[in-house]
Amino acid sequence: MNKVKAYGKMIEMFITKMTSPEIGQFRLEISTFRIILERARTSHPSLIKFTLTDDCKIVNNLKDNEGSIEALTVFLQKSIDFISSLIGEDMARDIIASSMKEDLTRLSEKLRGESDLVRSFPEPFSTLLTDAIELKKGSSDHEEILELFQEVYQAYLKDLSTHTDLSAFKLKLSILREKHDLIKYVELNKANYLEIDKERWASATKNEVKEALAAMFNSMVGLSTFLLGKEEALKKATRVFQYYFDGKDRILENYDMMNDILEGSLYKKISTGIGELDSKMRGGIPNGASLLLISPSGIERDLFISGLLKNGLNNGSSAMMVVSKEPPRTIRMLLRSNDLHPDDLEDSGRLRIIDWFSWRGERIIGVERDGHALKSSKILSNLGIAINKGLRELTFSSNKISIVHIIGPATNIFEFNEVYNFVQRLRAKFKDNDMASIFILETDSLSKEMESRLLEVFDGTLIIDKSMEDGKFKREIAIRSLSGIDFDANPIPFFIRDNLIIPEITITEEDLHKKGHISKNKKRTMKKDTRQPSTHKDEEIIILSTRSRVKDEIVTGPKIGKIPEEEKKVINKKRKITKPKKEGPPTVKPIVKLKVKRGKMKKKDDGTQEKMKKSMDSIDLGSHEGTPEDILKEAIDTINDLLDIETDLTKDAVTLKVHRKKIK
Amino acid sequence: MKGRKATHIPGLDELICDGLPEGTINLITGPAGSAKSLMGMHYVYNGAKYDNEPSIYLTLEESRDSILRAAKAYGMDLEKLEKEGKVYLVDIGKMRVECTASEELEWGLASFETLQDFLKNHISFSHATRLVLDSVTAVGVYYKSTELMRRELFKFARFLKGSGITSMIISEVIGDKDSRYGIEEFIADSLIKMDYESTSGEYRRTVTVKKMRFTKHDPLKHPFLIMENGIEISPDEVIG
Known part of the structure; x- marks a missing residue:
């Protein structure tokens, strides 16, 4: 609709209401408005192009849009001034507001996006229309955000339903109802579908909606953090959010939801x-x-x-x-x-x-x-x-x-x-x-x-x-510069296995002395590689080994020296990394296990020694969070404690494994 | 946007703050084959299609059929919009030959006065707000002296401004000049130069908004392509 027409229509409605019998004792005659128009022409000559018919219609013969709006504003302002001079400003405002409420609501639809124009209207029209526009805008956006929220909540619950019973979420909702009135109109039905009575939410302010939804989001993620661990819960949330929030940034920004729901950091x-x-x-x-x-x-x-x-x-x-x-x-x-x-x-x-x-x-x-x-x-x-x-x-x-x-x-x-x-x-x-x-x-x-x-x-x-070193490739990746970040410039040596880049960390004897893993009088070196999980998150077992491969000498325990080729093969076979599983999204949680191999040598009758069958103990060290390096450090600390208690373990080769175990 | 005629040509409106200022004369210059007419077609077609504004395309060089065919090749069905009364594609030379027996119009020539007479009636009849004149070079041929031509062009420009129509005037140039007669750029409110140049063994099309009154504009040289839907200017790419 042409904005001049919309403006003219609003003034026509105004005159209609002011001349209608419904207005009671303050009712004006159409002739009064004609007199106002005539007087206004003296200060604004272009109003000569406007006439007012008996049925309250404005006939506009001025072709210039801007000029028309200016002229109509003068006329409207003079009319409001006249009414205010009769009954006072406040009463004039109240009468206009109450008599034109419905008309202004309808008009606000047409003037959406014309906020500059609306602001230029004389008071009280400017405020009344701005409010009506804001109200409309708010309610229609509630619907959008609620639908979006339903989708996200649903998808997240579906993802969780394979791991846990959802009754806890129903309970959580009932607790939230006590704090947030709007959540009273939210139900998780028997089919675990989230029902929202949107009509009840429509009259809420943006802030109320934001607070209620953020509370529901955060309780949902909070509860799943309790059930699955923080990393896993956030990972799931990020996946769902990224999928459903794709292209919906306007809605989220409108409610300033990003920071409240996602804690910002997930996307940075x-x-x-x-x-x-x-x-x-x-x-x-x-x-x-x-x-x-x-x-x-x-x-x-x-x-x-x-x-x-x-x-x-x-x-x-x-x-x-x-x-x-x-x-x-x-x-x-x-x-x-x-x-x-x-x-x-x-x-x-x-x-x-x-x-x-x-x-x-x-x-x-x-x-x-x-x-x-x-x-x-x-x-x-x-x-x-x-x-x-x-x-x-x-x-x-x-x-x-x-x-x-x-x-x-x-x-x-x-x-x-x-x-x-x-x-x-x-x-x-x-x-x-x-x-x-x-x-x-x-x-x-x-x-x-x-x-x-x-x-x-x-x-x-x-x-x-x-580069080549001793006939082998030596590979490294390093950060040379990174503006604004306190980065670690030490290069990361890596090797390639199964088409993956696997970082390798060498822990020096000095590091181990510092950690107390070996005493100073033991002249040993211990090489350790961390096989990084990030590029293959669906890998089931990540090995943090004391040795990358069994070389020609045992690096810990009493069996220092050459070991037979056969034994080397056996040990290497046991250390083989489990192949990545190609099923579904990652649902893993790192659990550190200490595996202790015990092997003893038995003296035979002829004086030679033979190897006895090895035994393998597995000690669960519990769940650890953080980077593999952090996990390794924690595990080493735990081992250190164990070594202090069970000193005889030092006589055996020790392999440390981090298992990524499927949660059932 | 208020006070603007959006061209809806990808990239161009970005260079000129959302469109040509209303009621201005805009000169589109360039050598033969630099897509000047195509730009004019876009302006008329997009105005009618997206802004529902009746538009006139006056052709003096190319025939009506040729313009229709060229526009259709880039997905612009001018004929359809003509039937809807939104576009008026007028082969002014042909019309004059058919309607008058004037000897100088044997070749379809038209003077600015002729154009003015035609437009005066046609603008009020069609309520057109956009005009493309393709090309001023063809009108110039009518005049025996450049002096006379310049004088008439001044008068014509005054008429266009008085009518309130937002026009694109196409002018073919040779070499590095900005206009054919050395005067068009002075009567126009803006000058958009289209060109092509050889680089690394390829031809590259370029567009530069050299002048534009009443608005900020990007004066840099930008490459453009002619894709399946016509001209696409890349405001993010700058040459030189």
Whole structure:
């Protein structure tokens, strides 16, 4: 509806009410309004274009919209002033408010979004209409947030129902009812479906709704924390929230729900997929940060990227890959080999591949579409356009990741400055989109001077290093810089097993002396590797072993020295990591177990010694939370206590295992 | 947006604060093949379709059929909007040849005076708020001297401003010039230059809003593509 018409209509309604018999003793004649209009023309000549009919209709012959609104405002103001001079301002306001309540409510529908116009109306119309608009806005949004909440609550309960009886949640709701009036109109029915009497909620203020819903959310997560442990409960909540809140940020922001429900922190960092690296970065890659990954080409880099993507995509993030070394189909194959479903991800807008590879083999004009992938021609401005399009097509998610592999190839074609400017713009673009990004650069592909200039563009740098040592590959990943974060710069040595990056921590003898694990007079070294769970969360057993593999000597206990090859095989076999299970989402909780192997040597009649059958004891050390390193430290402390009590255990080789046990 | 005529061309409105200021004359210049006419078609089509504003497209160079076909190739069904009374696509040269026996119109030439006469009636009849004149170069051919042409163009510009219509005037240029006759940019409130350039063995299309009165604008050179739905400007990408 044209706003001039809407305004005119409001004044017509006003005159109709003021001249209606229902108004009682304060009733005015239409002729009075005509006199007001005539007098108003002296101060506002354009009102000459307006006439007032006997049936309270305003005829407007002024074609100018702005001018019409201005003139009508003068007329309305003069009319209100006249009524106020007769019966006083307060009474005039009350009469207008009570007689026009319904009309203003109806009008508020049409003037929604015209807040500037409404504010320019004379009082009391401005306030009355603003209130009516706010009321409408509030009630319709309650419905949206309540429906959203029902979906989330339902999905969360469904997820929990496989692990626990839901009667506790019913009980929790009944307790909450005593504190929040609105929750009285919420029921968890027999089918465990959450019923909300929305009509009862409609008249509540935004703040009341927010408080009641936040209380229900938090009690739900709180109760499941009690049942499953904090990490698991939050993990489940995050998964459900990220799925259902996708694209609903307007509603949540309107109620300022994000901070209340999600405690903010759930969305702030993106895991690299390597827990050890995350903890050195103090939680992962900050949203919106752009990092330069300097790495030699090879499996290390590919595994790091696929681990990062897998972790992110499995946790509801959306991702963009800008590729220059292989076509999109190869990327899709790589993702499939990581148990991801690129086709589904692309269909749902959670993955976009920008192809800056194909122009080498085919003629691409500007930017072309190939399914969901966007192919760009050689020039960087077209690549920029393709990236913009890809960004627009990505569905909303709290965490967004982009992997950009163009710097090296681009500097082979274009001037460094052009590439530098392009990367700088790209970084700004990702930052605007709150997207974490990893720009890949091959080691030694640029001169030191260029590399150092390029580093200025980024928020941080990660380095993957690979070298040969004693005929074996030595691999490390390290953070070289990370702005605004007190990161740990120590490199993380890692090895590759089952297509996973597995961080390895060497604990020196000195560390162990400090911890009191071995006494100073025992000349032994103990190497320990932590096989990190993050990239393969569905792995059932993570081994924190005192040795990465059995070498030619036993490192603890009395059997120092050479051990037979056969025994080595047996021990290594027992230490084999359990293969990841490919079923369902992770529902695991770390439980630390101490396994104690006992083996004794028996003296035979002929004087030789033979090995007796080994026995294996398993001591449950309970549940621990935190990074694997924290778990290991706690476990070592516990072992230390045990060693003090059962000193004879020192005579045996000790293997420490962290079991991730399925909760039944 | 209040006081604006949104072009609804992806990226362009972002460069000019949501649209062309109402009642202004906007010069679209560029060499042949730089998508000037396509921009004009978008302006007329999008205005009629998305803002329900009757719009006039006056063609002097291309035939009506050619414009209809070109628009259709990018998903713009001008004919349908014509039937709905929202778009008026007028081949002014052809119309003049059919309606008069004037000898100079043998070639479909038209003067600014002719255009003014036509528009005066047509604007009040159609209540059009948007106009595309494609192109001023074709009108210029009518005049034997540049001086005369300039004088008439001034008069025509005054008429357009008085009518309140928001117009796009297309002008074909050669080389780096901003206009064909060196005068169009002065009578216009804005100048949008479309171009293409060779880089790394490819042609790249560019657009620059060189001047725009009554509003802030982004004066940088941006690349644009012609995709299946026509022009797509990338405001985030800057050239140079």
